[in-house]
Amino acid sequence: MKIRDTYLLKKAGDSYFLFPVGQNAVDYKHMLELNGTGYFITTQILNEITYDELLKKLIAEYEATEEDLPILRRDLDIFVYQLREREILE
Numbered sequence: 001m002k003i004r005d006t007y008l009l010k011k012a013g014d015s016y017f018l019f020p021v022g023q024n025a026v027d028y029k030h031m032l033e034l035n036g037t038g039y040f041i042t043t044q045i046l047n048e049i050t051y052d053e054l055l056k057k058l059i060a061e062y063e064a065t066e067e068d069l070p071i072l073r074r075d076l077d078i079f080v081y082q083l084r085e086r087e088i089l090e
Helices: 022-026 036-045 051-061 069-085
Strands: 007-012 015-020 032-034
Touching: 007 036, 015 036, 032 036, 036 051, 036 069, 051 069
Parallel strands: none
Antiparallel strands: 007 015, 015 032
8 A cells, every 4th residue: 555645644733643745635525534544544555565564553552452353454455446536645
């Protein structure tokens, strides 16, 4: 997975955002405010990580158990879907 070059990760106040640049900059529906987990995932994706590698990093970061795995996977799938819907992922 990779974030498109037309997006920047920026901090504004106490929040983090994926801001569109270039042609998408005029369309704020492409902007995405991130919570702590979203920020963690995004920083990992900026390093061009695979889905499975990202899932392993999330498990380690949040010390997830086997019982947590279905919820963690579902939440990751939803976040990745949102990135794809906004055309943030290549």
